[in-house]
Amino acid sequence: MTARIHITLKKGILDAEGKAVLQALNNLGVDKVEEVRVGKVIELNFGHVQAQQARELAEQACQKLLANPVIEEYEIQLLNDDGGEK
């Protein structure tokens, strides 16, 4: 069981990196993009752990370390060993 965690800055918080990427996209000619938000993906591989426990542990990891609730929000996605979504 793998937990794939997406971490992004909260809405309304200036994403300086996203803004720079947007500018580069515009320079490239990809000019239909209105906003870019850059985040990070963290995968936690739990081995043989049940889905519910994996979710609880991932949730705990996000709250205590992986995300900073002052500026970030997160989303946890559980994946089976074959990579399919749980």
Added chain:
Amino acid sequence: MKFAVIVFPGSNCDHDCYYALKHPLQQDVSFVWHKETNLKPFDVVVLPGGFSYGDYLRTGSIARFSPVMQSVVDFAAKGGIVIGICNGFQILCEAGLLPGALMRNTNLKYICDYVKVRVENSKTAFTNQCGSGEILDIPIAHADGRYHADSDTLKELHDNQQVLFKYCDLNGFVTDQVNPNGSADNIAGICNKQGNVMGMMPHPDRCYEPVLNSDHGVKIFGSLLNSR
């Protein structure tokens, strides 16, 4: 007074802090490795600048779990004086000892420069050697110094006079043009509500004698000597 300078893997201003306290101020200073937990002998704990744990994940986020940090939290809870400079400020925010967070500079650049900050509250353990509204010449060196807090927290910080330093111009005016990193309200340093924990992005440890262009850092470290 007895000062502890905490050394994390990746700290690189620990010796600056040590020297600034030891020589110009003639204080008793010790390095404390992050795996140690005994802070009982000390009056003041300094978290120095640097790149603890390579700034992985978020600046300060991993150092916060170093064994010494639980002792720093206990030390602060008992009213001990804690000062975090640059990466130390980031660690204090991550540890929840100070509100808010430090984010990537708006211009995405690592900025290494002398700036001016205005002393917003000169009646604290960290600023009592400064005049009210005094302008300090002090260097910054960071890529992640944009102070962020939600509007309620900012209001609380201002209402309780917890904002100690703001980036300002030559004449002490706080304007967007002289905000180097995009910090909310030009905030360069804050303290907690109790007034015993302070974090600042500028480096008093890099300006403690005139040969370094400024000795205003001595005003901040010197204030600590009156804090008991």
